[in-house]
Amino acid sequence: MKQRTWLSLLLACVLLLVASACGASGQNGGSAPGKQETAGEGEQPAKLRDVQLMLDWSANTNHTGLYAAKELGYYEEEGLNVQIVQPGSGGTDAMVASGNVPFGISYQEGVTLARTQGLPLVSIAAIIQHNTSGFAAPKDRGIQKASDFEGKSYGGWGSPIEEAVMKSIMEIDGADVNKVNIVNIGDADYFTAVKRDIDFAWIYYAWTGIEAQLRGEPLDMIYVKDYSEQLDYYTPVIVTNEKLIADDPELVKAFMRATSKGYQYAIDHPEDAAALLSKAVPDLDAELVLESQKWLSPRYQDDSPRWGEQKAEVWSGYADWMFERKLLEKELDAERAFTNEFLPDK
Template sequence: MKMRWRKMMGLLLLCVLLVTVAACGSKEAAPSGENSGSNTENSSEGNNAALKDIKVVLDWTPNTNHTGLYAAVDQGFYKAEGLNVEIVQPGTGGADTMVASNEVPFGVSYQESVTQARTQGVPLVSIAAVIQHNTSGFAAPVDRNIKSPKDFEGKTYGGWGSPVEEAVMQSIMEGEGADVSKVKNINMGDADFFTAVKRDIDFAWIFYAWTGIEAELRGEPIDMLYVKDYSEALDYYTPVLVTNEQTIQNDPELVKAFLKATSEGYQYAIEHPEEAADILIKAVPDLDKDLVLASQKWLSPKYQDDAPRWGEQKQEVNPLDTTMEGELEELLEVVRKMHEVLVEAGSPSIISQIKIAHSPSGFSMDTLTEKYR
């Protein structure tokens, strides 16, 4: 189990390092490109060209993680880039499947899902961090008395069936001298947290900006264990915007236009949280207005946080586990193939930001920079 955890975390860090693209933050430095069809209009033509219809699929029901997308629609930022964007909810296969199969060009996902997809050969690429720091963690009603990962022992966890869940749980429990095998796991799927904890689970993995804020409004106090508080390595990007490798290679101008407008949407939400909340409520009137407003006020400062621009994804890596040799070579090959088109499309160079002093496959910062910069 320990080896599996080390491998998973190494891959997680590697994906944050290599398979992410710094997102656009200004008109001068808009990130790079994607594909959704051969009839893409040049974004520079803006309103002078027919609008291109595209879809972006959410990871879950609409919430404040998605406000920037709705703001970009409402404020006309997409139209200014020649795009008519429809925001849709995921089908039974989920957002990752829809993007990976080119059913839609863009989606909302999680870095842990991208990591798992990459190891399985699925061509997902993270192109922007929606939130700069990880606001997710394990939450439990206070009457379960879960104050630390040690308290997970003997409790029932409600998850969604991803191997990343157990890997992260094992990591933070081992740091407390606890045994992950003493946790009972139940797949709760999309079940509501507040309903589930009243039935058969004790704790679950949530985003505080939505479920945590809802707990406050309900007057149902929870104990929240943010995963990033137990390891810097767990302060990864989640959620993220994703696309397909093919889209990047075949239609970089589409990605550039989409990210430029999306960045403006999130910047609007950062600067105008109350107005942005109203936009989300208007677009999705079934949402709880009080929850949306409270969540938006809590989350808006966290979209960009300490990054120089919204969407930025930094590359930071530790020496890599030698058990990852095959996966490393595969991922580096992806980076090599994508590098030229990403830079041409306006994204900061991936290779120039890689800080690997050593890797088990013999690649190094110097050799990569020389050949692909």
């Protein structure tokens, strides 16, 4: 569950310019969304509308609510046949913004960058209320605060935002990011990299941190949100595009009604939800899925009045942080980057 690479974001934007010429294929076809009608005797069941949802990475517990909604028939109840697909080489953001895929999983960082480049990506739900990512190191490295990064080797994926975040939190501790040896390890596995090349890396605790526990390899975790409210951004989020919202809001509402039910199920029944994910994606380590789910389920909604709700100050706060550090070409219109319109009432 690595962060999206900066290079893939830029590539996605380039590919989008080509893909956009294809129009919004695939998002308006099929029957209209709505409750599936019961077929009478001798009649065929009402046809479900085919809808694709593209993930951000390989399936994990960030996505459990999606699989729960599919496995428990919540999407079918809304007249939808949802196919959950892996991201393509062009990137999920590009595919969703162009309308080639109606829904996807992204990050606040990706949506922010896309919108400041004029791409019509919109976040319609925060999967997790608070940022569960941060810098992790094996306990024997003695990295317990940001100032401890000095003199150590960091393994990353080559994004300018990594150094900007490290610099930001290290300065709070009175430390110098220039004293960190930054190594590009690409997609290398965290556990292999810390044994071979590096001292610490940026991870999502719900997956890699839980895996470390199960491996008996304890780590120290420095959550970026603990250093700055501006770094407590939404990751991941569910996205669609402006055209679909304008042309077919009922599809978005139907999709989100079912998705919200799926995440509520995962909140209320973490062990059963973990079993659903393991059944749907049998290649996953079932023990890791279970322990990750038990850790993550209470954090989906956390202190929010309902699952998925987003706040304007979270969007503007992180965008301001990015703009101040020259990670954005222009300021973000935060109010247009997200909407709570399609979340069902509690």
